[in-house]
Amino acid sequence: MDPGSVRRPSCLGLIDGVTGSRWIVDATPQFPSQLDDLFSVDGGSVGGPPEGILLTHAHVGHYAGLLHLGGEVMCGHEVPVWVMPRMAEFLNAHEPWASLVARRHVILKEMSPQSPVSLGERISVRPVPVPHRDELSETVAFEIAGASRRVLWLPDIDDWDARLADWVAGVDVAWLDGTFYSDSELPGRELGQIPHPRISDHLAEYSRLADGGGTDVRLIHLNHSNPACDPESPEARLIADAGVRVASEGERIEL
Ligand SMILES: [Zn+2]
Numbered sequence: 001m002d003p004g005s006v007r008r009p010s011c012l013g014l015i016d017g018v019t020g021s022r023w024i025v026d027a028t029p030q031f032p033s034q035l036d037d038l039f040s041v042d043g044g045s046v047g048g049p050p051e052g053i054l055l056t057h058a059h060v061g062h063y064a065g066l067l068h069l070g071g072e073v074m075c076g077h078e079v080p081v082w083v084m085p086r087m088a089e090f091l092n093a094h095e096p097w098a099s100l101v102a103r104r105h106v107i108l109k110e111m112s113p114q115s116p117v118s119l120g121e122r123i124s125v126r127p128v129p130v131p132h133r134d135e136l137s138e139t140v141a142f143e144i145a146g147a148s149r150r151v152l153w154l155p156d157i158d159d160w161d162a163r164l165a166d167w168v169a170g171v172d173v174a175w176l177d178g179t180f181y182s183d184s185e186l187p188g189r190e191l192g193q194i195p196h197p198r199i200s201d202h203l204a205e206y207s208r209l210a211d212g213g214g215t216d217v218r219l220i221h222l223n224h225s226n227p228a229c230d231p232e233s234p235e236a237r238l239i240a241d242a243g244v245r246v247a248s249e250g251e252r253i254e255l
């Protein structure tokens with residue numbers, strides 16, 4: 001594949017349109033460049049840590065970027081990091097994360113399941129527990145509400161368990177786990193060990209949500225093996241034909 005077309009791991013930025021404050025959901029290994037992108041829109045100026053960070057879980061693609069807040073790099077000062085209780089325990093107990101906390105580069109703010117957190121006056125975020133491989137921490141999705149719209153950020157889940165419609169009820173835009181297109185991209189692997197809903201198994205359902213359900217479905221978190229990473233692939237075309245899409249870097253939604 002053309003190296004220029006390789007995408008960065010998925011994350012979501014939030015901007016308060018009045019104050020200009022910026023938050024980021026998940027700190028990926030590409031955190032600095034993604035933060036630059038977040039700060040460079042809407043007249044922001046690049047540099048410095050965000051107003052806060054919200055983490056879904058302790059898998060490397062979702063929190064490793066916190067390292068950049070350390071003294072050798074961005075040198076954050078008491079940057080709020082919203083986490084679930086086991087995630088806080090994990091960060092407090094293991095280096096190099098424990099030092100980030102001890103040196104007050106970050107302040108861990110514990111969330112409770114389903115209890116909304118206010119980010120300023122205009123954005124609220126509700127952590128929703130998600131079934132996923134929870135070796136090190138629990139996993140959450142975030143339902144994010146502004147004055148007029150509601151979105152869901154759900155990068156990892158083991159299975160929809162026939163409850164997809166419940167997950168996206170009342171949500172205008174749902175960014176959903178699109179890790180694998182189908183089992184055929186994983187030859188020789190024990191499939192039970194890597195649960196994720198396969199796009200091909202759920203495309204009709206995604207399509208119904210997009211078409212009649214009022215939820216705009218966008219797939220994120222694509223594994224490098226996923227043929228839909230290539231927008232010219234037949235799989236990407238099948239997704240588009242279903243009225244669903246693979247999320248693109250920099251896409252924006254007004255809340
Ligand atoms: Zn994960």
Ligand SMILES: [Zn+2]
Pocket residue numbers: 059061062155156221
């Ligand atoms: Zn993940």
